[in-house]
Amino acid sequence: MSAKPGATTPTYSPKVVGRSRLPIFKDSDLDWSRPDGRGFPQCRPALLQTAAVSSASGSAYAEFGNTKVIVSVFGPRESKKAMTYSDVGRLNCNVSYTTFASPTLGQGTDHKEYSSMLHKALEGVIMMETFPKTTVDVFALVLESGGSDLSVVISCASLALADAGIMMYDLITAVSVSCIGKNLMIDPVTEEEGCEDGSFMMTCMPSRYEVTQLTVTGEWTTPNINEAMQLCLDACSKLGEIMRDCLKQAASASDE
């Protein structure tokens, strides 16, 4: 494990650009206080560890508040014989939930598409031409679902790929923002996601300042989308820093 015990877990809360306009409506019925006492632009502390699974080529464990995810990467290994020849590599992703991940027994049905969304997030950033004829398998297991599951899975998967030594253009980080009434809150928990009016999930490459995946649901006005995008970009770059620190610590620990 590469995290030093006793070290404070860093957080990646973005800086809020000064909101100079005063709220016109002081609606008490639209006020939302976050269940864990965070401010709206405040993210949960992020605990990241690499080499969580010793039998995998690379792996990572992430704990963002109550959302706990473990991702292991196998490969590049030989593609199945049934697959046709391909001179670029292949990526195979699978996201599954444990049966004890959510308070209600059994998983929700809207998690089936997380595997394809993880695939889309990763396919643009991995240099597939460096491992022709082979496949890289990414398996993500959500141990506890506490909100923003897909964002944590994507960030953890990119850390696991880096730990496995798969060549990528950049680390990718994902952050989601929830809109409840007029409030935008970053890194929502399960209760906030359950009653949100809209969700905004962005995956970006922090060093290249490029967005690789963007998913918006619910009704959004253009100023809200601008604000959500700024929050996400800032949080993504800070999360990228935390991920790099984690990898550097792992590298220096193995040198000793």
Place this chain on the structure above:
Amino acid sequence: MVGLSIGEQHFVKGGIAQDLRTDGRKRLTYRPIYVETGVIPQANGSARVKIGGTDVIASVKAEIGRPSSLQPDKGKVAVFIDCSPTAEPTFGGRGGEELSSELALALQRCLLGGKSGAGAGINLSSLLIKEGKVCWDLYIDGLVISSDGNLLDALGAAIKAALTNTAIPKVNVSAEVADDEQPEIDISDEEYLQFDTSSVPVIVTLTKVGMHYIVDATAEEESQMSSAVSISVNRVGHICGLTKRGGCGLDPSVILDMISVAKHVTETLMSKLDSEISAAEACEDES
């Protein structure tokens, strides 16, 4: 799938850069849209939309069901898309499954809004008959018959037209019963309620080829794309859903620019689609 030679690829990209695409359109012009409603008599509502070479059929069927325990005051809507092998031989068997689920997910996102129901194109509370006991389940099915690019826009338009065409029978809850029993319901054969589709959004897909974006890409142009953003805008001008496809990264300012271009294109598309749908409905009423 489309195979283009290097010369053809340069021709497509160069044309787009000069605002003159291979079929003569400008970058932000749609192909002619043809709408026909009521094509499936057994369904509660149906429509067929042809945008250039892309041909899709959408049908809406309503069945009596039970509301889910998590949301007892709302009806349920399920969207399924089927890419038929007649469109592309690769769609046969399991081949079209990935594309179908991607399209179904994007459409569900645009139509149903956030978890609390805000911004939904379909008002789920209007599908309720008796709270916690009886509601309407809407099954929206899309079938892709011929694919020449821009499937998502065509399916969005077809679903909008099918919903306009949908007539849900009126239901009378006949007897008051105890809380734990299913109430008796009487489905009327005569009276029908038309669906309110004023808040159903349209979907505009902007495809980025080189440095420019185009609307309504053909299959050739889609094979040259670096990325595509599908934006769903409703009548009021708010974004109801956004999905980015394609592996290449996009600068955030480009995405914001695409959103404003999409809003601009939606105004003309929405009015064009509304006039086509009402013409189709009028045609159907006469025959």
